[in-house]
Amino acid sequence: MVDVPAEIPIIALSGLRSGNRADLERIGAEIGRAARGLGFFSVADHGIPQDQVDAVFAQSQAFFALPSAEKEALSVTKSTSYRGYVRPGEEKLDPALAGDIKECFNAGPDLAVDDPDVLAGKPFHAPNQWPDLPGFRSTLTAFHASALDLVVRLHRAIAVDLGIEERYFDQYFARAVGILRLLHYPPHPGAFDGNVYGAGAHTDYGNLTLLAQDGTGGLEVRTRDGDWTVVPPAAGTFVCNIGDCLMRWTNDVYVSNAHRVVNRSGRERYSVAYFGDPNSDALVACLPSCLAPGEAPKYPPITYAEYLRSRYDATYTVAPRA
Numbered sequence: 001m002v003d004v005p006a007e008i009p010i011i012a013l014s015g016l017r018s019g020n021r022a023d024l025e026r027i028g029a030e031i032g033r034a035a036r037g038l039g040f041f042s043v044a045d046h047g048i049p050q051d052q053v054d055a056v057f058a059q060s061q062a063f064f065a066l067p068s069a070e071k072e073a074l075s076v077t078k079s080t081s082y083r084g085y086v087r088p089g090e091e092k093l094d095p096a097l098a099g100d101i102k103e104c105f106n107a108g109p110d111l112a113v114d115d116p117d118v119l120a121g122k123p124f125h126a127p128n129q130w131p132d133l134p135g136f137r138s139t140l141t142a143f144h145a146s147a148l149d150l151v152v153r154l155h156r157a158i159a160v161d162l163g164i165e166e167r168y169f170d171q172y173f174a175r176a177v178g179i180l181r182l183l184h185y186p187p188h189p190g191a192f193d194g195n196v197y198g199a200g201a202h203t204d205y206g207n208l209t210l211l212a213q214d215g216t217g218g219l220e221v222r223t224r225d226g227d228w229t230v231v232p233p234a235a236g237t238f239v240c241n242i243g244d245c246l247m248r249w250t251n252d253v254y255v256s257n258a259h260r261v262v263n264r265s266g267r268e269r270y271s272v273a274y275f276g277d278p279n280s281d282a283l284v285a286c287l288p289s290c291l292a293p294g295e296a297p298k299y300p301p302i303t304y305a306e307y308l309r310s311r312y313d314a315t316y317t318v319a320p321r322a
Contacts, residue, residue, distance in 0.1 A: 008221070008231055008239075009034055014045040016153045024160055031154070032161035032254075039242040039255035040221050040231065043154075043210075046238060048146045053212055056143045056272050059136050060182040063105055064270075066131065071103070074129040081126035082106055082179075082312055088186075091315055094200025094260075101189065102198045102261070105182040109175075110141045117175065123280045123305035124177045144180045144274070147210055148173065151276035154208060154240070162250065163289040169207075172278040177206070177304065179277060185218065185269040188262060198261035198269070204243040205311045206277030206304070211239040216269040222258040231259075245278065245307060248299045251290040280305035 011030045015023025034041035063071070074084040083106050089099030107128045111118050117125035130137045155169035185198040198218060213219060213233040220228040221241075231239055247256040263269045278284075282304045286297035 008038060008040045008042060008229075010042045010044050010234065010237060012045045013043050013047070013154075016157065017047060024157055024166070028157035028159075028161035031157055035158070035161075035242050035254040037255065038221055038223065039247075039257035040239065040259070041241075042231075042234060042237045042239050044234075044237045046150055048143075048150060048238075050236060052143055052146060053272070055135075055139045056182070057212070057214065057270055059133065059139045060105070060184065060270055060272065062133055063131055063136065063182065064103060064184040066133075070131065074105075074131060076106060079126055079129060081108065081124045083108055083126060084129035092200065093202035093315060094197065095314065097200050098196055100197060100199050102183055102185045104184070107140050107144065107180045108177060109144065110137070124308060125175075125280065140180055140182075143272075144178070147180065147274035148176060148178050148276070150210065150238075151176075151178070151208055151274070154276075158208075158246075162253070162287060164287060169278075172282040173276075175279045177277040177280050177308065179275045181273045181275065183271045183273065185216075185261060185263040185271075187266050187268065188264050192262060192264060198263045201258045201260040203256045203258055204241060204275060205245065205308055206243040206275050207246040207249075208276040209239075209241050209243060210274040210276065211241075212272040213239065214270045216263065216265045216267060218261045218263045218265065218269050219271075220260050220262060228260070243275070243277075244311075245284045245304060248284050248302070248307075249287055249290075251286045251295075251298055253290045277308065278304050280308070 013027060015027055071085045076082050076084045076086055086104040088101050088103050092099045111125060111127050113127055152170060152173050156166050159166050159168045215233050217233055219231040221231055223229050242254045242256050244256045247254050283301055284304055285301035
């Protein structure tokens with residue numbers, strides 16, 4: 001029986017850069033405890049400069065302040081890989097409820113039109129759609145690279161916790177799908193009655209998510225007894241959570257837990273999420289170290305592209321072009 005802590009821990013990551021095996025094992029064990037509990041933890045001393053994070057938030061505010069027509073010109077419906085602008089209501093993370101009252105901008109790796117994977121039509125490898133804003137593309141591209149590097153380093157600690165080779169997951173992030181997402185939530189419209197959310201209850205699709213919040217709050221995580229607990233913003237940290245594919249890889253040893261956003265603050269909320277998704281052709285299959293003797297895997301093997309397509313198709317109210 002897993003002892004699930006009442007609070008989401010903050011894990012200091014300075015030891016990830018030390019090269020010391022004992023530091024890696026300590027951090028891996030701390031992540032492992034959180035991943036087996038609520039599936040959420042926060043990280044401090046992560047190595048991404050605060051001015052880089054601040055720059056992304058500034059670009060996010062500039063983008064969402066653009067006229068609707070300029071944002072709609074970059075609609076995800078014009079992309080084969082869900083890159084670009086998502087208008088309010090276009091996503092429905094909880095299929096039982098109305099569309100989410102948030103708007104988003106999605107950017108993946110900054111691929112050129114002549115990139116070999118783009119030319120080959122590899123799933124979820126497509127150029128981004130960029131707005132005409134000074135510094136927007138360069139700021140997001142730099143942060144994307146920093147976030148991917150952090151995700152890879154976190155996976156090395158995770159690998160140690162799971163009893164596999166430290167760099168086992170590196171191969172699965174060489175051409176990672178990883179999506180950087182800017183999010184803007186208006187204040188919740190009226191009294192909260194459980195029918196309308198900024199983001200409905202959902203789990204994330206990939207391996208590991210990094211989330212930077214502004215000071216507004218609104219992120220909530222479901223506890224093991226079915227209640228919801230608030231994840232308050234903490235300066236200089238990222239909230240991290242386990243995604244569905246890492247849960248599949250670990251045969252449910254790690255937990256991909258439901259979370260939602262309710263912006264009750266009376267003011268706008270901004271957040272920045274990096275989804276640490278692996279390569280599109282990564283085969284997600286049960287790790288031998290996560291399988292007890294005589295036990296069968298709970299999930300059949302699946303490529304990440306196959307899994308991601310099934311989740312995207314269920315999420316968007318208007319599908320991107322084929």
